[in-house]
Amino acid sequence: MPADLLGQAGSVTAGYTPNFLPGIKLAPSFFRGFQSNILTYPGRYAWADYLALDLGAGHLAMYSANPPPNPLYPVELGFVRTPSATFCSDRFFCITHSFATSVADGASWTSPVVRIRVGETLDKTLLGYRKDNGIDAYPSVADKLGSQAATYERAPLIKADLQKGLPPLPQWAQALRRLPSPVLVHPVRYQQGLFDQVDPDFLPPDPHVGSTADLRAMVDAAHSLGQLVMPYLNVSWWNVDSPTVKDLLAQGGAERFAALDAAGHPKLEDYKLFKGYIISPYTQVARDRIRALMDQWQADAPMDCYFFDQIGARPWIRDYNPAAPSPLSYYDGWLAVMAPYAPRCLMVEDGWDRLAKSFAGFHGGLLTVQRESAEADDLFGVGNWEPFPLAPMLLHDKVLMYQHDLAEQTMTTDHPTLTFNLAFGLMLSFSWDGTTDSLDSPWLDLVASYQHALGPYTAGQPLQSYKTVAPHVTETGYPNLSLLANWSRSDGYSTGGFGIAPNGFLARSSDGAVVAGTFSGTFDGFALSPGSHDLVVSRTSSTVTVHQPLGRETAISVRLPSSWQAGAPVNAVALAQDGSVLGPISGTVQNGRFVFTSAGSEPGLPAPTYRISVG
Incomplete structure (x- = not known):
């Protein structure tokens, strides 16, 4: 029309x-x-x-x-x-x-x-x-998250799959100390049975994982470390063999809670091993069960936020359940059902514009479907499309955007994914996997370092501009930060003395407080050792902190703090992971800069961090 x-x-x-x-x-x-x-x-x-x-x-x-x-x-x-x-x-x-x-x-x-x-x-x-x-x-991210907004902005998502070698919940108090706070811990597969087997019945958790009381104690432990927790939930698809559905079918037909086709038959949908009902949000049975679930969590194991699968991802359907005001109103019903719980912080798989009124986060999108099944190539034709930040330009101050909460192929464990996320305003994600000892990976520190440093400038901020500035190079603009992305897989790009590595980026805050990126060749006009170097340099008027989460040993030159005066002493130290001083480092003052050698990152060891201070 x-x-x-x-x-x-x-x-x-x-x-x-x-x-x-x-x-x-x-x-x-x-x-x-x-x-x-x-x-x-x-x-x-x-x-x-x-x-x-x-x-x-x-x-x-x-x-x-x-x-x-x-x-x-x-x-x-x-x-x-x-x-x-x-x-x-x-x-x-x-x-x-x-x-x-x-x-x-x-x-x-x-x-x-x-x-x-x-x-x-x-x-x-x-x-x-x-x-x-x-x-x-719509309420902004800051409005929705209130006093915790600053923590969410700095917190990468940590998917915690309890069926992948993670300790049971009673042992998490110690395990959580290995995570670089703040983080948003996302427990998945904690419920009884296989994934999707008991939806919508998520509490109590599987006894092999722990009890509901253990779940609550885990949240307390996370909070003591400055961490946030968001469990996986699904209320829009109910397994036909779940306790809830069995009880309901013993009392009457599925039409009391399921979406119906034009012939009045309940709509069923298969997910891998299981079959389930697509739920009609207008039915009183569905609304009562959702309310009971949310009240159960709030009473027994209150969380910082709640993630809901499918609500933002499922293609729109017609629902002929008589409880619906119109066959076209399926998603109006879900908006109405979920809105009262917005103050508890809600996030959703994928997402679409009106969900941004009540939900604080969207998880999923193009990179997931393309890597899973080349779906974008199938729809648009190979070579006919490229990602573009339409949604961030529209909604970035209203919702936090993430890659898919479950998809391993879009966790931030390589530079193309890292640069994609930062160029398009997505939060960073990492998977806690006990079977691979993933917490020993240098990428955990890298993900946290970038999110901690750049999140305050990007998360929940308007994405104001996106443009091509050179072949294979784009610039993303925020109110107080610009980010150059080098999309070339083979060629570096140099600007203002910074050599951006292939598949790398350069982020600079307008106040000069943060410079971060993946560099090769040079950093601020000074030669680096061969290879790529991930660096985060943050500064105040009296200190400069240099962190290299990934990269080999290299000489680095950084401008001294703005309060330094020629001839004044400079104090340079190496820092431990907790910020304590390990000891002094050697270096030289050259033309208003401090030149020193940064150690390389080593698997299983904290990445090198240095602080240069004056006064």
Whole structure:
């Protein structure tokens, strides 16, 4: 609505679509081949009702203006070009925007306002979408997280799979000390049976893991270390053999809690070994069970935050359960059910725009689906697309964004993933795996070091700009930090005396307090030893701290603190992991800089940290 607009295929220089987080930029080749990306909002595959095009110096965007409390209007949207002799072929492609409807005989239907904006650049039309849909009025990350916001900003997610060699909960008080606080600990597979076997019955945990009391004691231990805890939950899919479902079916039919198809049959969905009911959020049985679950956690093992699987990922469905006000209202129901629990901190798998009103974090997106199944290549064609931060430009001050909470292939254990996350404003994640002794990996310290240093400048902050500044190099802008990403796999990029390694980045705060990145060749004009070096340099007026979480031994030159005066003494020491002083280090003052040798990082040992102070 309009169902189809025509565009000239040869005129497109870029297309922008809300397919997977953080978003997609389509190349001109997409519009000149035979491609289609018609997907349904809301859900994982389309997280906003928005499309945009660049046509040389011209621009066009189309979106619905439909703010809450209006009901959602599910819509199929995207671009399509078909073989010859069809409507969307030859010199043309179609811009598709078609609402789902459910109109009884003799009734009428009115669409929301659909805006077509011509001549305005992408950033302006995204802001228009944000304002016209009431997103700018959503609570900010700081509003949602309150006094804990600063801790969340600095806390990488630590997936803690209790079936991967982790100690039982009674032994976690000591194990948690190995994590570099602050972190957001994410227990998964703590429930009885196999994964998904007992959803929605998560408490008590599996006896082999510990008791509910042990779970509560673990949270207390985490809090004593400055850590946060967020368990995995799923309330929108219930295993047919779970205790809850067995009890309910003994009392009546599944239509009392399940979403129904047009024939009135409960909707079932398979996940690996198990079958489960898709839940209708309007049924009283479902609402009562969700309330009981949330109250049980709050009373027996209160957590800092709660993660909900599937609610932000499942493609929209029609729900013909009589309790629903309309077959189109499935996701309106989930918004209403979950909103009362927003003060307890909620996060969700994937995510879409309206969920950002109540939820504080989105987990998942493009990198996961591409690495799992090459789904982006299948949808858009190999070489026809690239990631683009549409969602961060729209929502970054409203939600924290993460890679998928469970996906091992997108944990931050390599530089391409690290740079992707930082360039697109995602929080960093790491997997605690006892079978591989992952806590001995230098990547744990690297993930924590970058999140601790950069999170205050990026997490919950508006992502204000994203642009290409050189071939294979982009710049992401925040209010008080800029970040250059070098996407080349083979070539470094130099700027202002900093050599950015292949697949590396350079982040600099506008106040000069933080410089961090993956460097090769030079750091601030001074030669480094061969190879790449991950460095975090933070400063105050009287101190400079240098940390190398990954890299071999190298000479480093850093500018002395701003309060230093020529001839004044300089104190340089090595620091232990807890910040205590190990002893002095040697170095020389040269032209307002301190030059010294940093040790290399070693597996299983704390990475080197140094403090240079004056006064």
